[in-house]
Amino acid sequence: MLKIGLQLYTLREELEQDFEGTLRKVAELGYSGVEFYHFFGRTAEEVSALLQETGLVPLGAHRPYDAMLNDTEQEISFNLAIGNRNLIVPYLTEEQRNWEEAVKGLRIIGEKCNAQGAVLSYHNHDFEFTEQFGGRTVFDGIFEEVPAELLQVEMDTCWVYYGGYDPVEYIRKYAGRLPIIHLKDMRKREDGSAETVVLGEGEVNLAAILEAADAAGAEWAVVEQDYCSRSPLESVADSLKWIKAYANQGGKVHV
Known part of the structure; x- marks a missing residue:
């Protein structure tokens, strides 16, 4: 049964205004875990104490590719100290998208994570589906070139959809290598760009994604909304309400 976290x-x-208070609010809303992207200058001891106080599970952390490549030991040790094993490369800039080089870098990072009991994952956007690498989508190319023991999949299902592919099919394709999915909803603006919205207010088939992710052995479904048209706290609260309604209809999520 999928656990529910928040990116x-x-x-x-x-968080920038009140790191501790915001995490306490996330716990009060009913999220089981959090996925970090920044620690706002807090020490590992401070973050760990806050997690213990709130009961939130540190399910993962998005860390910049350059930091992961150049300060690998520091990144791993900080995250292990707060109880997080999942280090995730969240994005590659256009300058970093030499895919042969990126694959080499991910292998190096993955080996270092492996050696210390951490797990490296890669999180996609839409360009991994619209660009090619060796006659395949970049997404498939990365995960074919770097073995599963060195790199796991953190699939942003919304960006798979926006990139022109079926997220349910991709979840099935990567079953067993997919500990975390990002659950995100969107609708297309008049110019074709994506507007991220509260879960259930867009066009993504979220129920089918959750069902497929549970069947594929995923542990966490992580709510994320890149940009919110109303208060972000209100938005993540409303997204959790949608998940609870899904659970009440028999959906396999733990809330």
């Missing part, structure tokens, strides 16, 4: 990037402005 804290959604609440970046709130």
Whole structure:
């Protein structure tokens, strides 16, 4: 049964103003875990104490590719100290998208994570589906070139959809290598760009995604809304309400 977490990037402005208070609010809303993207200068001891106080599970952390490549030991040790084993490369800039080089870098990072009992994952956007690498989508190319023991999949299902592919099919394809999915909803603006919205207010088939993720052995479904048209805290609260309604209809999520 899927556990429900929140990618804290959604609440970046709130965290910058009040890191501790915002995490306490996330726990009060009923999220089981959090995925970090920044620690706002807090020490591992401070973060660990806050997690213990709130009961939130540190399910993962998005860390910049350059930091993961150049300061690997520091990144791993900090995250292990707060109880997080999942280190995730969240994004590659256009300058970093030499895919042969990126694959080499991910292998190096993955080996270092492996050696210390941490797990490296890669989180996609839409360009991994619209660009090619060796006659395949970049997404498939990365995960074919780097073995599963060195790199796991953190699939952002909304960006798979926006990239023109069926997220349910991709979840099935990567079953067993997919500990975390990002659950995100969107609708297309008139110019074709994506507007991220509260769960259930867009066009993504979220119920089918959750069902497929549970069947594929995923542990966490992580709510994320890149940009919110109303209060981000209100938005993540409403997204959790949608998940609870899904659970009440027999959906396999733990809330």
